[in-house]
Amino acid sequence: MKPIIQIRDVHKYYGDYHALRGINVDIGEGEFFSLLGPSGCGKTTLLRTIAGFEDLSQGTIHIDGRLMEGVPPNKRPTNMVFQSYAIFPHLTVAENVGFGLRRDPRTPAQKAAAVEEALEMVGLKGYGGRAAHALSGGQRQRVALARALILKPRVLLLDEPLSALDKKLREQMQSELRRLQRQVGITFILVTHDQEEALIMSDRIAVMFEGQIAQLAPPQELYRRPVTRQVAEFIGVMNFLPASVATVNGARIDVEVAGLGTVELAAEQCPGGARSGKGSVGFRPETLTILFEGETPRGRVAEGTVEEVTYYGDMTYYGVVPDGVDVPLTISMRNLVGRRVLERGERTRVAWDPAALVLFC
Amino acid sequence: MGATGANRGQPAIMDAKTRWGRFRRSEAASGLLLISPTALYALLMLAVPLAAILLYSVLTDGYLTVEWTPTLANYAEAWGDPLYRQVMLRSLFVSATVTLVTVLLAYPVAYYVSFHVSPSRKSLWLFLITIPFWTSYLIRVFLWKVILGFNGVVNSSLMTLGIIDEPLTFILYNVNAVVITLAHAYAPFAILPIFVALEKIDRSLLEASQDLGESRLLTFWRVTLPLSMPGVVAAVLIVFIPTIGDYVTPQLVGGPEGRMISNAIQLQYLRLDNYPLGSALAVSAMAIVTAVSLVFLFLNRRFLRVRQQ
Incomplete structure (x- = not known):
């Protein structure tokens, strides 16, 4: 992977507030990269330092091999889609899209054709003459995309572009953004607080907390092997049980899990690093299986009581308290034909697989 | 109503x-x-x-009385007499100059307060801008007389510094003095609407412009200025309409060559007792102000339509 952006040891202070605390990351050419984290984690600040709207307190950013220090936003090979879309209200759609073409050497007719082409790419063919203020939220976003992409930037920066849209439109735009990214082949950097959105769209995700990158990994790895409890809690749903690490023996780790007994884990099940002592294990709701009457278990089995039942139509989420533990575990089950939905208070057996556990020390 | x-x-x-x-x-x-x-x-x-x-x-002037004979002769005189035409044109010129000077000087102040003063300090700045209103208008005009006079602040300072040998005479009792005094008096009226228009501009629009390759100067030209035009038009109206009919300032600092339409109207009414001609002059002045204002209101409508989001 050839890096297009190299971020080295970047710090940003606002007065006493330490917004970015030593960011190091390479972002590859043509990659769909996401910065994911709760609000105030510094993800937008990092994006704005790449765009040039914030200067660095320390560290360097190279884009396309060029040091960006002192380079203003208008001289950087990046373009941005703003959270508010920042559509110029005094201009038409076509004037908005063509805003950055002022110094383009092409003839006005060629520029108009380029604008029309960009509008077609985002599905707004024929909207050029409309007044920008008469557009809906989704259309504004498309205009903002066309306006940025028409300049053929090396990197497109997206600052929570979907947060203002309703759920349906958001899902539609997620796949459309993905399609656009493949079509134009440039690097997209997406800032989002929505973990699902990041998982759906990204090639790689950097999870940020308090100005630092907690984990940088592709979606599957991030979901399956979160390095800390904090990351695991932020990405999807995860059950935690207290555990104590008995021995760490090269590739093998012996762990005593509350309520489930002793398990033997492989080294990669502890991505954050293993050491003996107290810790916790985590597992996703879909790695646990409720055993209905007559089903034979795969893996190991625990017994418990159903405390909560949440019916979603296609899925049912159960809260089951295993014997010997006082916290309910969330278990998701597909509602297959012929499978009944358990009721609160029922006793049940739960099958689980030690290979699905993640250990946090 | x-x-x-x-x-x-x-x-x-x-x-x-x-x-x-x-x-x-x-x-x-x-x-x-x-x-x-x-x-x-x-x-x-x-x-x-x-x-x-x-x-x-539309009535006829008799000696010290008004006769009930309808006539358009007053309007003919008001529009036809070169003396009144000159006074009217001077009023328009003074008012237009004052408006231009005031708005040009007010814009940077409004811009500075809106973009470069920290939000917690903005109200303090606006408060300071309104300080001239604490003194009566009349006193402010008198003060300008003191500043611009033959032995006034400007002249004595310049003479002490050795820049000039004898007092400048073109700064008092003429059109210049009227323009200077009015521009100062109406500055806050121009600053406030422009400030409000600038405050309403979404700052991300300016970042978007820079992101799309424009420098700060061109961002101002292509984004900030067009979006602040409703404020500028409001400022123009607020300054233009009252200054064209201003009476006190030309009376006190204008001298004979700085006389404006309201002084001519006052002369007809109170000195010459010619109510019909004074009224015709007043109505004519109002008609002109209305015409000019309508042009600007129309312009404002165009700019305002843009802002409806």
């Missing part, structure tokens, strides 16, 4: 009682009731004198 109230009431009285009752309980009725003190006041203090002036302007 008073007229509207009367019109609304009348059909209700003539019609069935139920309709009158319904009208009395309606929101329109309570609205009219609420505005009626103001409306009555406006009717008595504005509409009646205005009607009187309109009436006077």
Whole structure:
């Protein structure tokens, strides 16, 4: 992977507030990269330092091999889609899209054709003459995309572009953004607080907390092997049980899990690093299986009581308290034909697989 | 508005009682009731004198009396006499210059307060800008007389510094003095609407412009200035309309060559006792102001349409 952006040891202070605390990351050419984290984690600040709207307190950013220090936003090979879309209200759609073409050497007719082409790419063919203020939220976003992409930037920066849209439109735009990214082949950097959105769209995700990158990994790895409890809690749903690490023996780790007994884990099940002592294990709701009457278990089995039942139509989420533990575990089950939905208070057996556990020390 | 109230009431009285009752309980009725003190006041203090002036302007002037003979001779004189035409043109020129100077000077101040003063300090700045209003208008004009006079602050400073040998005479009792004084007096009126328009501009638009390759200067030209135009147009109207009819300033610092239309009207009314001609001049001045204002209102409508998001 050839890096297009190299971020080295970047710090940003606002007065006493330490917004970015030593960011190091390479972002590859043509990659769909996401910065994911709760609000105030510094993800937008990092994006704005790449765009040039914030200067660095320390560290360097190279884009396309060029040091960006002192380079203003208008001289950087990046373009941005703003959270508010920042559509110029005094201009038409076509004037908005063509805003950055002022110094383009092409003839006005060629520029108009380029604008029309960009509008077609985002599905707004024929909207050029409309007044920008008469557009809906989704259309504004498309205009903002066309306006940025028409300049053929090396990197497109997206600052929570979907947060203002309703759920349906958001899902539609997620796949459309993905399609656009493949079509134009440039690097997209997406800032989002929505973990699902990041998982759906990204090639790689950097999870940020308090100005630092907690984990940088592709979606599957991030979901399956979160390095800390904090990351695991932020990405999807995860059950935690207290555990104590008995021995760490090269590739093998012996762990005593509350309520489930002793398990033997492989080294990669502890991505954050293993050491003996107290810790916790985590597992996703879909790695646990409720055993209905007559089903034979795969893996190991625990017994418990159903405390909560949440019916979603296609899925049912159960809260089951295993014997010997006082916290309910969330278990998701597909509602297959012929499978009944358990009721609160029922006793049940739960099958689980030690290979699905993640250990946090 | 008073007229509207009367019109609304009348059909209700003539019609069935139920309709009158319904009208009395309606929101329109309570609205009219609420505005009626103001409306009555406006009717008595504005509409009646205005009607009187309109009436006077088409009557004939007799010696110390007004004769009830309808005529358009007053308008013919007001528009035809080169003396009045000159005074009117001078008023327009002074007012336009004052507006131009005031708005050009007010814009940077408004821009600075809006973009470069920290949000917690903005109200303090606006408060400071309104300080000139703490003194009466008349006193401020007198102070300018002191500043610009033959032995005034400007002249004595320049002479002490050795920059000039004898006092400058082109800064008092002429058009320049009127422009300087009025521009100072109306500056806050111009700063405030421009400031409000600038405050309303979404700052991410300016970042978007820079992101799309424009420098700060061109961002100002292509984004900030067009979006602040409603404020500029408002400032132009607010300065232009009152200054063209200003009486005190030209009277005190204008001298004979700085005389404006209101001074001519005053002369007709109070010195020469020619009410009809004075009224015709007043009506003519109002018509011109109305025409100019309508042009700007039309411009403003164009800019405002853009802002409706």
